[in-house]
Amino acid sequence: MSFSRPFGEAKLREAGRARTTLAFKIRCVCPINGATGPGPAGAKIVVGRRRIATAETCLVDGEGSPRSHGAAPCMLFDLQP
Numbered sequence: 001m002s003f004s005r006p007f008g009e010a011k012l013r014e015a016g017r018a019r020t021t022l023a024f025k026i027r028c029v030c031p032i033n034g035a036t037g038p039g040p041a042g043a044k045i046v047v048g049r050r051r052i053a054t055a056e057t058c059l060v061d062g063e064g065s066p067r068s069h070g071a072a073p074c075m076l077f078d079l080q081p
């Protein structure tokens with residue numbers, strides 16, 4: 001699961017600003033193998049402030065059952081010219 005994509009697609013990215021992940025936590029609910037089939041993954045920004053943002057993501061199997069989920073705080077900062 002990637003946490004950089006939800007932050008990159010969010011409107012938190014402005015010209016002259018960058019971001020870095022502070023930490024991340026992933027919880028595997030069920031095993032993922034070839035029998036689970038392909039399934040969608042989704043992510044959303046939960047809290048977006050000027051300096052810190054938090055994203056959540058979820059991975060489900062082909063039947064819609066959750067397989068894993070996680071969260072990551074991200075620090076936003078200004079780039080030096």
